[in-house]
Amino acid sequence: MRRGFILGLIVAAGVGLATVAAxxxxxxxxxIEKLANNLYMIPGQGGNSAVFVAGNGVVLVDTKLANNGPGLLERIKSVTDRPVTMIINTHTHGDHTGSNMAFPASVEIVTHENTKANMEKMPVYQEAANKVGMPDRTFKDRLTLLSGNDSIDLYHFGPAHTNGDAFVVFRNLRVMHAGDAFANAAQPFADVANGGSALQYGDTIGKAAAGITGVDRVITGHNVVRPWADFVTFGEYNRLMAQHARASMKAGKPAEQAMKEFAPGEKFKDYPAVAAGRGGPGGNFTIMYQELSR
Ligand SMILES: [Zn+2]
Structure with a gap:
């Protein structure tokens, strides 16, 4: 009942109003904050954007909510005269892809192949005028962009926040943009409608932690820059959640009880207590139970 009511409200509010509210x-x-030589971060108005000043132009990772093109360009111009030549979107969500269409068609847009498919389903990208914001190039597991000191490695390890999460590594600077796959050191959001998985989340982050080397700092989707070790710990946290979900379901406990009894230990003392979230009163445990019941 409650879910139907909320869905009704969202539909009634309409896309325009929802965007304003967001x-x-x-x-x-x-x-704009300097992270390293030629690398900057712009927070706010959606996900963190990374600005990488490469030899031939600027690579922008994530474009925030709609209507942030002028603000992004103004801040980029304060650190370089070079034009934006490439955009990488870490995933499909409108607070990371919302201002893609503010940039000219000559700007190459790169995403994971599933993110392109997810973006095709977004009403905003079904409008002819916004097609300019759709990806021009995609990758499946791994792709290296540019070369030499400018090299950027893109990785995908399976479903977590969505089924198209890209990890963007500025190789020479030892910095990674994780997008919302690591939005914050807390219970994450698994967007099942876009192919995300709460159950596989920890394994996917674990694969990324094992498969990516040479990174010291991680730009999170919506929070502060964190050391690599925090990314590794975040993967462990999500694996513990999945283990606890499997054991609790086997023991016949409801998702809400599983959430209450989740005690990941001292290592995660800085994590906020797991609470009801987008999965309903059982938080991510509800989502994991649903995934286990499929
Ligand atoms: Zn997101």
Whole structure:
């Protein structure tokens, strides 16, 4: 009942109003922050954007909510005269792809192949005028962009936040943008409608932690830059959640009880207590139970 009511509300609110609400909930567009030589971050108005000043132009990772093109360009111009030549989207969500269409068609847009498929389903990208914001190039497991000191390695390890999460590694700078696959050190959001998986989340992050080398710092989807070790710990946290979900379901405990009894230990003392979230009163445990029942 409750879910039907909320869905009704969302439909009634309409896409336009929902976008306005999302923009009001989000912090304002932040200042550009230097992370390393030629690498900057712009927080606010959706996901964190990375700005990488390469030899032939600027590579922008994630474009925030709609209508942030001018603000992004103004901040980029404060650090370089070079034009934006490439956009990488870490995943499909509108707070990471929302201003793609503010950039000219000559800008190459790169995403995971499933993210392109997910974006094709978004109403905003079904409008002819916004097709310019659709990906031009995709990858499946791994792709290296540019060369030499400019090399950027893209990786995909399976479903987590969505089924098209890209990990973007600025190889020479030892920095990775993780997008919302690592939005924050907390219970993550697995967007099952876009192929995400709460159950596989920890394994996917574990594969990324084992398969990616040479990274010291991680740009999170919506939070501060964190050391690599925090990314590894986040994978362990999600694996513990999945283990606990399997054991609790086997013991016949409801998802809400599984959530209450989840005690991951001292290592995760800085993590906020797992609470009801987008999975309903059982949080991600409800989503994991649903996945286990398929
Ligand atoms: Zn997202």
């Amino acid at each position: 923009q009001q909930q989000q912090p304002p567009l932040g200042n």
